[in-house]
Amino acid sequence: MLLPIPFFIFRNMNANLFALFESRFPADRSACCIETHDGLYYSWDDLDRATAKMANLLAALKLPEGARVAVQVEKSPEALFLYLATLRAGYIYLPLNTAYQEAEIDYFVGNAEPAVVVCSSANFGWVSKVAFRHGTKHVFTLDDDRSGSLLSRAAAQPDRFATVARGADELAAILYTSGTTGRSKGAMLTHGNLASNAKTLHAYWGWRSDDVLLHMLPIFHVHGLFVASHGALLAGAKMIWAPKLDMAQILKFLPRCTVMMGVPTYYVRMVQEPRFDDDTCRRMRLFVSGSAPLLMETFDAFRERTGHTILERYGMSETVMLVSNPYDAQDGERIGGTVGKALPGVSVRVVDGDGKPCAAGEIGNVEVRGPNVFKGYWRMPEKTQEEFTADGWFKTGDVGRFGGAIVSQAGERKVPDDYLTIVGRSKDLIISGGYNVYPKEIESFIDEMPGVAESAVIGVPHADFGEAVVAVVVGKPGASLDALSLIGGLKGRIANFKVPKRVHVVDELPRNTMGKVQKNVLRQQFGVL
Template identity: 35%
Template sequence: MSHQSALAHLPWNSPAAAEARDCVGDDRHTLTFGEFARRVEAAAEQLAEYGVGPGGAVAVMLPNRVELLVGLAAAWRLGAAATPINPTFTAREAEYQIEDSGAVVVLGDNPGTHSAGRPLLLADELRREPAGTLPPPATTGDEIALLIYTSGSTGRPKGVMLSHANLDAMSSMIVERMLLGPEDRCLLFLPLFHVNALLVSFLAPFRVGAQTRVMGRFSVAGFFAALTDFRPTYFSAVPTIYSMLVSQPVDGDFSSVRFGVCGAAPASAELLTATQERFGFGLVEGYGLTEGCCASCVNPVDGVRKLGTVGPALPGQRVEVMAPDGTILPPGERGEVVIQGPNVMVGYLNRPEATAETLREGWLHTGDVGILDEDGYLRIVDRIKDMIIRGGENIYPKEIETVLHGHPGVLEAAVVGQPDETYGEVVVAYVAGYPDAELRVEDLLETCRANLTKVKVPAAIHLVDALPKNPVGKVDKPTLRSRLAAPSQTSA
């Protein structure tokens, strides 16, 4: 199957019947497909006046709102790439991304938006009606559509180049696996500077003429209000959000919801079960990387969902487990997860060495350790870089986190390695409990001793109100490690 520009599935190519259907809205306004198409065309005309054209880039530094989506599509309309920037970034962080991406103009929401000396176009000043000055769209599948920057936890952030063909392939795969159709309504609240929200909650529903409601920022009260008002059929969230919902005393009417997606970070089987039992809809856990354009495995919406796995490969992708020598391992064997498919990134912008390291011998090397079962369902064991080496023994934090999550009072748990003069590293856990839970360190240690060999039992457990998160909602393990950076003498 050949893949084309993401533009092929955006509103200006929609059937006339879809013109008057509601397309996307936020707390300010709702646009039909026809209105969205006109807004995009008008915004593209404005961007062209700043010199944006094929091969260029537009930085979009906005909170979640309709104009963010208009800005992305307007860049694509001109054959340019878009690079969405976290609107909470400091000047230094924002300027690095703007300069590294080569952005011609910045789309922001206030005059104080960091622009690194580039022209600043405000979202509220975007034109609403086109003048008809642009030639027909000519963007091809090979051109870069998105520059998504990695978190930079292991160095300077890298710009992941995703082509229009990547977006076309991924949105098609999501539609097929999640059985999306024009009657679906997606509630979008994950940040739109990340591929999860962009693909699962923006491009995939657009592709089938479904409707999207954009929440500016997630809050439990806002979520329940949207549940009543918008009646979504699905939404995508991270484990932290499901933990927040399960811990709330207030229940909403979830009868409209077909399924929820859980991704971006591993979820415990206990959380997945508690969410489904509490709210009554199926929760499908998935897995993927920015470098793979969002998702590579997702449990089926209508089919066998295996708790503790992230499901089988999406249609059109090949997911395998590889040994260090490059051998593809059989089911049940542990190794690095590797991916092939039309969703795999073009590479890292201006980083040929990093690209060559990640894209080796035809495979996207994820850096994740996993096991495939006989049915092709993938279980993520851990990140290779998160592995703790204690006295020469390899310890995977996720195994210990799973045991801690089995304690009824534990809401979140994260395990990291602490430098140690004797063993090199020892296991340390951080645990946050449910609001009314009375956790005791000794009880948690006893749970670990009953389920883990001695070397895996944490040398220390720290009780905290909440675990630190990065902007996407993943537990920020680098921050936890930095708290433990000073070497210490620890006995076990």
């Protein structure tokens, strides 16, 4: 017979994400937690004391319950500590892209109404005006050289702090989506959302306490803040911390590392570097790529150069990670062009326009559910309801298929029926002459053509067809691409309605800070035939 659990045990449980990390700190708190690119070392005890000081500072401000702390600063260990301190103090963290300008910050601060805003000293003049205009009472500065008013004020605070108790369903962070169509939406992530995903990835990717993570990603985004940092923190593993992609630092630090996470651009640069080889990767056990599609050419070239197969995965601001190619070979192989299988505890389905399941190989809308799926959009109950089905599945807005085949220079390869391939975003769907055209499919054919480095396919208004297919193509160094020849090369390989009506050859594609091609920018540039 099961005995009831006493109430005082429930009362003493703390689902605060920081409490989970704290429980996994190594026994030796003097061990190195973060080593920076410029030779600084932060121990686990340093992390504990620094977050305690910052948490005490936030507590001393007497902020209201559920207060938001908005942060737009350059990457530094102290910026990570501020995130952890916000959790520890029981408040809600709101990271903001460092590329955002005044009009964008004005919207985010006005929408989220943070009680605290932290910015760089260089931006303090205009950020503080925006913040005070929207009723924010506290504005601090934090710079990547360990200076700023936040650290000055925190230095006087005690270095011990009892982590505030939080329930699994209480908010830990709000992440604003990129907002390529309409206003950005604030995805509300709970302590339980983030903890469940961190623990799942810890097990599925085989994190160990003796791992060393090369951390070169920004920390205002899911990939760098939640996937990479949470992985190391939960494992009690060391991080080597660099502000951004730098090949000299990769060549210097990677031989000491076991895990690296990056966007596709990182791996393209690594393959292009003559000094990068299998010896550089001698201790590595895992390379992860995400946030944007990885070209098959890069996937194959990296494996040929190093002997390592990049692990591709799929996630969103609203869900953190959903799907991953296997880490353990016993769970299956890593297949380029796919994002792999649903993570343990996560459900993924592909459905047609009527919500009916698609057969293997059929393209449809990707929907998900699980403990990692966000609570909803900040102050947008109608939008939240709209983005969930009646039976509780979140509509990702992505288009994909299970199974099917991947086409590459090596030929066509069948994909297992439990592997997901993302075809594109539903908003990028082109309807030409009544036919659905999925840009990713056409891009895969163009990218395999001689002299092509990469491509992006968009739909533009057309008087006869409603929309016409247009391709924007980047050539490889030294290649001379002819638009008419590219169009001719596609005819006979794909249906005529999929063949681009026009091809534009450019030097590079516009991308955001996470490497995603900005198709909204391309539509503005090439939206007229």
